[in-house]
Amino acid sequence: MKVLTGNRLTDGEAVWYRADGSFAETIDGAQLAKDKAEQDRLEAIGKKAYADNLILDVELIDVELFDGRIVPQRLRERIRAAGPTNRTDLGKQARSAPAAAAGFDGGGI
Amino acid sequence: MYRYDEFDQDFVNARVEQFSDQVDRRLAGEITEDQFRPLRLMNGVYLQLHAYMLRVAIPYGTLSSKQMRMLAHIARTYDKGYGHFTTRQNIQYNWPALSDMPTILADLASVEMHAIQTSGNCIRNVTADHFAGAAADEVADPRPYAEILRQWSSVHPEFSYLPRKFKIAVTGAERDRAAIQTHDIGLHLKKNAGGELGFAVYVGGGQGRTPMVAKKIRDFLPENQLLAYCTAILRVYNLYGRRDNKYKARIKILVHETGTEEFARQVEAEWQALKDTELKLPEADIRAIEAYFAPPALTPRPEGEDAVRVARLDSKSFSEWLDQNVVTHRNPDYAAVTISLKGIGEAPGDASDSQMDAIADLAEKCAFDEIRVSHEQNLIFPHVARADLKAIYDELVQIGLATANSNLITDIIACPGLDYCALANARSISVAQNISNRFADLARQRDIGELKLKISGCINACGHHHVGHIGILGVEKKGAELYQVTLGGSGDETTTIGEIIGRGFGPDEITDAIETIVDTYLAVRADRSERFLDTYRRVGPAPFKEALYAGETKAA
Ligand code: SF4
Numbered sequence: 001m002k003v004l005t006g007n008r009l010t011d012g013e014a015v016w017y018r019a020d021g022s023f024a025e026t027i028d029g030a031q032l033a034k035d036k037a038e039q040d041r042l043e044a045i046g047k048k049a050y051a052d053n054l055i056l057d058v059e060l061i062d063v064e065l066f067d068g069r070i071v072p073q074r075l076r077e078r079i080r081a082a083g084p085t086n087r088t089d090l091g092k093q094a095r096s097a098p099a100a101a102a103g104f105d106g107g108g109i
Numbered sequence: 110m111y112r113y114d115e116f117d118q119d120f121v122n123a124r125v126e127q128f129s130d131q132v133d134r135r136l137a138g139e140i141t142e143d144q145f146r147p148l149r150l151m152n153g154v155y156l157q158l159h160a161y162m163l164r165v166a167i168p169y170g171t172l173s174s175k176q177m178r179m180l181a182h183i184a185r186t187y188d189k190g191y192g193h194f195t196t197r198q199n200i201q202y203n204w205p206a207l208s209d210m211p212t213i214l215a216d217l218a219s220v221e222m223h224a225i226q227t228s229g230n231c232i233r234n235v236t237a238d239h240f241a242g243a244a245a246d247e248v249a250d251p252r253p254y255a256e257i258l259r260q261w262s263s264v265h266p267e268f269s270y271l272p273r274k275f276k277i278a279v280t281g282a283e284r285d286r287a288a289i290q291t292h293d294i295g296l297h298l299k300k301n302a303g304g305e306l307g308f309a310v311y312v313g314g315g316q317g318r319t320p321m322v323a324k325k326i327r328d329f330l331p332e333n334q335l336l337a338y339c340t341a342i343l344r345v346y347n348l349y350g351r352r353d354n355k356y357k358a359r360i361k362i363l364v365h366e367t368g369t370e371e372f373a374r375q376v377e378a379e380w381q382a383l384k385d386t387e388l389k390l391p392e393a394d395i396r397a398i399e400a401y402f403a404p405p406a407l408t409p410r411p412e413g414e415d416a417v418r419v420a421r422l423d424s425k426s427f428s429e430w431l432d433q434n435v436v437t438h439r440n441p442d443y444a445a446v447t448i449s450l451k452g453i454g455e456a457p458g459d460a461s462d463s464q465m466d467a468i469a470d471l472a473e474k475c476a477f478d479e480i481r482v483s484h485e486q487n488l489i490f491p492h493v494a495r496a497d498l499k500a501i502y503d504e505l506v507q508i509g510l511a512t513a514n515s516n517l518i519t520d521i522i523a524c525p526g527l528d529y530c531a532l533a534n535a536r537s538i539s540v541a542q543n544i545s546n547r548f549a550d551l552a553r554q555r556d557i558g559e560l561k562l563k564i565s566g567c568i569n570a571c572g573h574h575h576v577g578h579i580g581i582l583g584v585e586k587k588g589a590e591l592y593q594v595t596l597g598g599s600g601d602e603t604t605t606i607g608e609i610i611g612r613g614f615g616p617d618e619i620t621d622a623i624e625t626i627v628d629t630y631l632a633v634r635a636d637r638s639e640r641f642l643d644t645y646r647r648v649g650p651a652p653f654k655e656a657l658y659a660g661e662t663k664a665a
Binding site for chain 1: 135136138141142156157158159160161189203204206207208456527528529531533535536538539542585588589590
C-alpha cells in the first residue's frame with residue numbers, strides 16, 4: 001500500500017495527498033493506493049503537482065494500516081509524518097497534542 | 110573583528126536583492142524547481158524532511174554580540190525559537206519558509222552576514238581554530254588569512270563550479286584545533302627559522318564515504334604566496350578533478366589517484382607561473398587585514414588569580430567548570446571560555462533564541478563583544494578576564510549553559526541526522542542524548558578523561574565520526590537503524606581515521622556498546638594520564654573486540 005507525499009513549495013511543509021484532491025499537512029486521511037493502477041494514478045497526480053510548482057520532493061511511500069491509522073514503513077517517513085523525535089513539542093506531533101491530552105495516548109504514565 | 114567595506118556591503122546587498130527576485134519568481138511559478146534549486150543552494154537554502162533549512166555562514170566562526178542577537182532574532186521571528194550550530198562553524202535554521210528567506214537574508218546583511226557559498230560546488234566558508242587570537246600556543250592569528258581567502262573565494266569566477274565542494278581550514282598553532290588535515294586544503298600558519306610567517310600546506314583530506322588524511326605538499330609557503338598557491342591547487346583540481354562521478358569528485362580522490370608527489374609537482378609548476386603575478390599579496394594588504402583582527406585592549410587584571418582561587422574554594426561546580434571549560438590565554442590575566450552546547454541529554458549544538466541573546470549580552474559585558482563557534486559545536490568567549498570568570502559562570506548557570514564537559518565523553522558532536530536531514534539513514538541526536546544521559550555523572554566523565562565521541566547519521570560524515578576517538582555512523586539496514594562503531598580516530602595534528610570495530614548495533618544496543626568500550630578502556634589503561642586515544646593506539650582493537658563480541662563468537 002502506498003500514499004503520495006511531498007513538501008509544499010512555499011514553506012517546505014511535509015504534506016500528503018487526500019482523496020478530495022488536496023495536499024494535507026497530516027498523513028491521517030491520505031489517499032491509499034492499493035494496486036498498481038491506483039499507484040500510477042497517484043504518481044501522475046504527484047508529477048502534475050510538481051510541474052504546477054505546488055509540491056517538491058514528490059514520492060510514493062510504503063505504508064501499512066494499524067487500527068485504521070496509516071503508518072509509513074520507513075522510519076524516515078514516520079519522522080516526516082510526526083516531527084523530530086527529540087523535539088516532540090515541534091512538528092505535526094505537537095499539533096495533535098490536544099488529542100493526546102484528551103487521553104488517546106495515555107501520556108504521562 | 111573584520112568589518113565590511115563598501116564593496117562587501119554592496120555585494121551582499123545586491124545578492125539579497127537578486128535572490129529576493131528569484132524567490133518571488135519561484136513562488137509565482139515563473140521558474141521551475143530544477144532552475145531554482147542551484148540558485149537556492151548558492152544562498153544556503155536546502156529542503157529537508159520537515160521544511161526548508163537555511164545555513165548561515167559564520168566566517169571562521171567569529172561573531173559579534175550584535176550578530177549573535179540577529180541570529181537569535183531570526184530564530185525567534187522566522188523559525189521555532191532555536192538554531193543549530195554545525196561542525197562547519199555555521200548555524201542552521203530548521204524551519205524557515207521560502208517566502209521568508211528574502212527578509213531573513215536582508216536582516217543578516219544588516220549585520221554583515223549572509224548565507225552565500227554555504228552550499229554548492231564552490232569554496233565554502235573557511236574555518237579556523239576557535240581559540241584564534243587568544244591561544245597561548247599560537248604563532249599568529251590565522252583569521253586574517255581566512256578573511257583574505259574569504260574575499261578571494263567569494264563568487265570567484267574560476268572556482269564557482271568546481272567538480273565538488275571545497276573546504277579550507279586554517280590554524281596558527283602546533284596543536285591543531287581546526288582539524289586541518291580533514292580538509293581539502295589545510296593551512297598551518299607557522300614561522301620559519303628566519304622568523305617569517307608562512308604556511309605548511311596540506312591537501313586532499315576529507316571525510317565522507319572515502320575518508321582520507323590530507324598530505325603535506327609544502328613545508329613552508331611564504332604568507333604573501335597564500336592566494337597564488339591556493340589558486341595553483343584549485344587550478345590543478347579544476348582541470349583534473351573528476352566530474353563523471355560525484356563520489357570520486359573531491360580533491361582527495363585526485364590527490365590519491367595522482368600520487369602526492371606528482372600532484373605536488375603539478376601544483377608547484379602552476380605556482381611558478383603565478384607567484385609573481387597580482388596574486389602575490391602586498392605586505393601592506395596583509396597587514397591591513399590583520400589590523401581588523403587586532404586583539405582587544407586587554408588591561409592588566411592581576412586580581413583574577415586570587416579571585417579565582419577563592420571562588421574555587423566556595424563552589425565545587427565552578428571549580429569543575431574551570432578545570433574543564435576554561436583554557437589558558439596568551440595573556441596570563443585572561444582566559445578563553447568554552448560555553449558547552451552539550452547540556453546533559455540535550456541535542457548537541459542547539460541553542461535557543463533566549464540563550465543566544467543572553468550570550469550576546471554577556472559577551473558585550475565581559476568578553477569584549479567577541480564570540481566564536483567551534484567546529485565541536487560549542488560557543489567560545491576567546492577573551493575573558495580571569496577576575497570575571499565567576500560572574501560569567503553564574504550567568505551561564507542561569508541560562509542553562511554551564512555544563513562542565515568540554516572534551517569529555519558527553520561533549521558529543523552529532524549531526525542533525527534523521528530527525529531533520531533528508532539524506533540521513535539513521536538518527537544521530539537521540540543516540541547522543543542517550544549516551545549523554547548514561548554518562549551524566551561528572552565525576553565518572555572526569556575519571557574517563559578526554560574522549561571525543563562523534564556521530565553522523567549517514568556516510569556524508571557531517572558529524573566527523575571518522576575522526577572521533579569513538580565514532581558512530583548510522584546506517585539503514587533492512588529498514589531499521591543500525592550503528593557502526595569506529596575506534597581510534599582523531600582530528601588533531603595526529604589525524605587518524607578510526608577503524609571499524611565489528612558488526613553494528615541497534616538503537617537499543619548502542620549506548621551499552623559505548624559503555625562496554627569505555628569500561629574496557631578504564632580496565633586496560635596504564636593509568637589515569639593515558640587518554641582513551643593513547644590507550645587505543647597502544648593496545649589496538651583486540652580488547653575492545655573481545656569485550657563487545659566475545660560472547661557471540663563463543664556462542665556461534
Ligand atoms: S552526516 Fe548525513 S545525516 Fe548527518 S547531516 Fe550530514 S548528510 Fe545529514
